[in-house]
Amino acid sequence: MNFKTKALTKSIWVFHFASASCNNCDIEILDALTPKFDLERFGILLIGSIRHADVMLVTGAVSHKGAVRLNRLYEQAPKPCLVVAVGCCACSMCIFRDSYNMAGPVDRLIPVHAYIPGCPPKPEAIIMGVVKLIKALRKG
Amino acid sequence: MAKTLFYFVVFPGFLFTALVGLLVSWIDRKVTARVQWRVGPPLLQPLYDFVKLLGKETIVPQAGSRLTFLLSPLLGLAAVTIVSTILWLAMTSPEVTFLGDLIVVIYLLTIPSISLIIGGFASGNPLASLGASREMKMILGYELPFILAIFTPVIKAHGVIRLGELLQYQWGNGIFLSSCSGFIAFVVAIICMQAKLALVPFDIPEAETEIIAGPYIEYSGAPLAVYKLTRWMMLFVVPIFLVVMFMGGIIFEGWHILWGILKYVLLLVLIILIRNTNPRLRIDQAIKFFWGPMTILAVLGIVLSFLGK
Numbered sequence: 001m002n003f004k005t006k007a008l009t010k011s012i013w014v015f016h017f018a019s020a021s022c023n024n025c026d027i028e029i030l031d032a033l034t035p036k037f038d039l040e041r042f043g044i045l046l047i048g049s050i051r052h053a054d055v056m057l058v059t060g061a062v063s064h065k066g067a068v069r070l071n072r073l074y075e076q077a078p079k080p081c082l083v084v085a086v087g088c089c090a091c092s093m094c095i096f097r098d099s100y101n102m103a104g105p106v107d108r109l110i111p112v113h114a115y116i117p118g119c120p121p122k123p124e125a126i127i128m129g130v131v132k133l134i135k136a137l138r139k140g
Numbered sequence: 141m142a143k144t145l146f147y148f149v150v151f152p153g154f155l156f157t158a159l160v161g162l163l164v165s166w167i168d169r170k171v172t173a174r175v176q177w178r179v180g181p182p183l184l185q186p187l188y189d190f191v192k193l194l195g196k197e198t199i200v201p202q203a204g205s206r207l208t209f210l211l212s213p214l215l216g217l218a219a220v221t222i223v224s225t226i227l228w229l230a231m232t233s234p235e236v237t238f239l240g241d242l243i244v245v246i247y248l249l250t251i252p253s254i255s256l257i258i259g260g261f262a263s264g265n266p267l268a269s270l271g272a273s274r275e276m277k278m279i280l281g282y283e284l285p286f287i288l289a290i291f292t293p294v295i296k297a298h299g300v301i302r303l304g305e306l307l308q309y310q311w312g313n314g315i316f317l318s319s320c321s322g323f324i325a326f327v328v329a330i331i332c333m334q335a336k337l338a339l340v341p342f343d344i345p346e347a348e349t350e351i352i353a354g355p356y357i358e359y360s361g362a363p364l365a366v367y368k369l370t371r372w373m374m375l376f377v378v379p380i381f382l383v384v385m386f387m388g389g390i391i392f393e394g395w396h397i398l399w400g401i402l403k404y405v406l407l408l409v410l411i412i413l414i415r416n417t418n419p420r421l422r423i424d425q426a427i428k429f430f431w432g433p434m435t436i437l438a439v440l441g442i443v444l445s446f447l448g449k
Contacts, residue, residue, distance in 0.1 A: 003191065004191070004192075004195035007188050007191040007192040007195060008192050008195065010184075010185075010188040010192070011185065011188040011189045011192045035176050035177055035178045038173070038178040038179050038180075040169070040173060040178065040180060040181050041173075041178070041179045041180060041181055041182070043181055043182075043185055043188060043189070047353070048352040048353050048357075049352050049353040049356065049357045049358075051199060051357065051358055051359060051360040051364075052353065052356070052359075052360065052364065054192070054196075076199070078196045078197035078198070078199050078360040078361055079196075079197050080196070080197075
């Protein structure tokens with residue numbers, strides 16, 4: 001594993017995008033970033049601008065308005081940028097499968113690198129998803 | 141020629157300042173974590189951040205001006221490297237300093253903020269422009285009491301403006317901090333330093349919850365890495381400047397080296413603790429604070445130093 005990928009696994013800056021979510025997943029993401037779980041010891045920081053992001057966390061089944069913005073955000077993120085779908089709605093639209101105003105689960109719009117199911121996933125589950133992503137990155 | 145290049149690039153110039161800057165930013169994050177009852181990042185975390193940023197794609201916004209956008213981070217880096225070289229050469233061998241280098245240092249210390257303003261305005265993003273304009277207002281605010289506070293040691297040392305002579309005066313007559321006027325000027329200088337380093341309560345330009353990342357918002361990849369490195373180097377260089385001006389610098393013989401490093405670390409921990417215990421000010425509150433109480437205190441310090449206290 002080359003040095004660039006190693007640095008990427010050791011310093012992950014996370015951008016959070018919530019589109020048409022009920023915000024429970026967003027609250028759980030916020031919980032994962034509080035001092036109780038202390039993700040900064042793994043180099044994970046929450047940042048505000050998409051241009052600084054390494055991982056984009058997407059929650060919620062994406063609405064039509066949100067889909068436009070999600071596509072734009074993914075193009076604005078400097079590559080390599082990984083996308084993580086957090087929560088059932090982002091993974092597969094869950095109970096909103098046949099809804100008229102949703103533009104589909106996240107992987108219909110942008111490539112997704114990790115799925116974290118749950119409604120909402122506990123912070124421990126979110127951390128486990130991130131760890132699995134890092135391990136997959138390290139393997140190549 | 142080779143010696144000058146060595147001074148500027150290796151020690152005490154770029155490499156030395158960059159490495160110590162990485163260490164100092166780690167100390168900052170670790171102390172912050174400890175104060176918040178957390179564990180905090182490992183020692184090499186700033187290095188990982190820097191290397192990762194170098195490996196990311198650099199995107200130049202279409203509405204921005206390309207050359208200015210890409211070149212402005214380098215201005216700040218160059219300025220802080222030169223300041224660090226001047227300060228450390230003044231401490232290790234005071235006779236190589238030149239007349240007026242104090243003025244050069246004060247002037248060069250504003251350049252990183254100016255390079256941030258230029259970069260913010262070259263981004264073509266309204267939030268970046270807002271952050272850059274806030275940075276401009278901040279400079280107008282804190283530069284006045286900062287320079288007035290710097291007058292106090294100059295007056296006490298009978299009007300010398302050579303860093304080497306200021307250091308030698310302190311080694312002969314006691315550090316400026318031990319006098320009443322020096323103490324007042326030191327307090328003003330610490331608070332102005334907090335604003336110069338853009339730390340809470342004065343991190344108004346990069347107010348994360350208000351204007352996302354302020355002037356840094358469109359930066360990604362290598363230019364962002366250079367900005368971050370400049371910021372970490374400033375966290376190292378500006379307290380060293382204050383140690384030189386008010387606490388007699390670091391004397392390089394025997395136990396005094398340890399005592400000098402301790403002086404710097406105490407100042408650093410003071411900044412970190414102020415940073416962790418205060419909310420952020422609004423820009424108008426900050427300007428009123430700097431042009432009001434701080435300027436009055438700095439003028440009081442000057443008056444006391446004229447009276448000889």
